[in-house]
Amino acid sequence: MTELGNRLKEAREEKGMSLDDLQAATKIQKRYLTALEEGNYDVIPGKFYVRAFIKQYAEAVGLNSEELFEEFKKDIPDSYNDEVSDKLSSIKPQRELPAPASKALELLPTLLVSAGVIVVIAIIYVIVQAVMGGGNENSAEQTKTEETESKYDVSKDSPLKNENQKNADNEKSGAEDKKDDDAQKTADKKELSIKAVNSQGSSTTYEVSGADKLELEVTTTADSWVRVRDAKGTSLKEGMMKKGDSFQKNITDQDQIELRVGYAPGVEIKINGKVLSYELDPKNVMTQNITIENKKEKKSS
Template identity: 25%
Template sequence: MSNGNSPEDERPIEVSPDVSEDVSEEARPSIGRALQQARIAAGMTVDDLTTATRVRIAIVHAIEADDFAPCGGDVYARGHIRTLAKAVGLDPAELLAQFDAAHGGRPAPTPAAPLFEAERIRPERRGPNWTAAMVAAIVAVIGFVGFTFVKGGDDGPSEASVAEGPQSTSGGSASPSAEAKKPDAPEPEASDSAIAAAPRDKVTVKVTATEGRSWISAMDHNGRRLFDGLLKEGDSETFQDDEEVNLVLGDAGAIQLYVNGKKIEDDFQPGAVERLTYTKGDPQVG
């Protein structure tokens, strides 16, 4: 009697005597079959796997059926395979090697672009503080008027008494200029828009995983791969090119973008795959 698996799952693989030594390699479970068996062994449903990885249900079903077309290309398929394998406790390297062998291999990786010096956050230059200047001018005027009244007190006691006010029995009173002084207004904090001083002659894109983890891919304008991997929550990567930066976000809802020093406010949905292109100047989605 079967313990929950179909008859096909339990049927032994028959090997003909005249088959070559590569039979053991061919008899290895397919990528989708291996992921499905590992998921079942881990006691996870497809819904559980989708919740844990944010890979859509339809794509999980397709990959377990060895149909990688819904992934949108080999690059995206590799990212999904890596994510699903880690979630069910398999070694992604073995499955990726099996995928590459069946799909022409993976292009040689290139190092990620170095972080540019302007990545250090610097506040943008602020204009003059007109509020503080106005307060200082008012204090100066009041001080000048008070000094004039006090100076005029030498010609007659009546003017001095008006300028100085009633004398206290303790023997002293504060001068009008001292009473008129007001504390300078506090200087405003640096603007929230002062994220980074990005060079104007280049495209600069900073990617941060803020709402979970996401697989991302980045290329320059020549198609050279700048990055291909998984960002965990809190991780950041920065890319730079002379013309444009092309991004693919496996889970756009988990990503926050800063392009050319400006925060991108697009409302990306959790689990959505986004393909984006950014150029120099004010960020525009290609």
């Protein structure tokens, strides 16, 4: 076992994680994790993957991968040659396009396009005729209505006309009152704010404000180890969560909540249904420590 392997294994054991837990958190096969601890890099397919697996292993157990690469650079293989080889092998020679089977096949796309244009023109013609016919009917109906109103015209001072005007004014006033009420409700509604205020290493602190009640929801889209603690250090949730599992907790009365996720790309965190956007890219920092601070508004006396 190499010194690097000893360092990785000690860090894993200090975290209380088994190889199975680490496999679930990093998505790296257990036999490759064992090979890293034993320094048996020949088992791993390519030097590039050796460095990538060491980086994911280190971040999952809370070590700085860049410092490890610098300290043990003599023991870790250089991946440059493998990367060049992979890029060269990914270049495929261009193939000649097969010649059309016949002139008829060459003309087929043109014929299909022409037929489509004809169909579209026919549809537009039918729609225009229908609209014009409907317009003529509406015009005739409007003329008939105007003649009827002219025949039975209501005088300006008649009680019937005054009543109609009164009803119209009441409807307009009611609509304006409803509009004012809706505007007031919108103004009174508080908007939840989730803001990252500090980020260092694999840890980020988020401030949450703008809501009287807070509901925390943690959902896994892939297997991951998750731990949730309150400000007193009491564990609210700890252990492996399978794909599709969900954990909910009302944290309104909590000043602070701490989360640690083993595989950030597979863990979605919501507060009052609003998704918390990771400040640190989960693809680069898979294991993250997240602190949520509840900035409660002070009530005026």
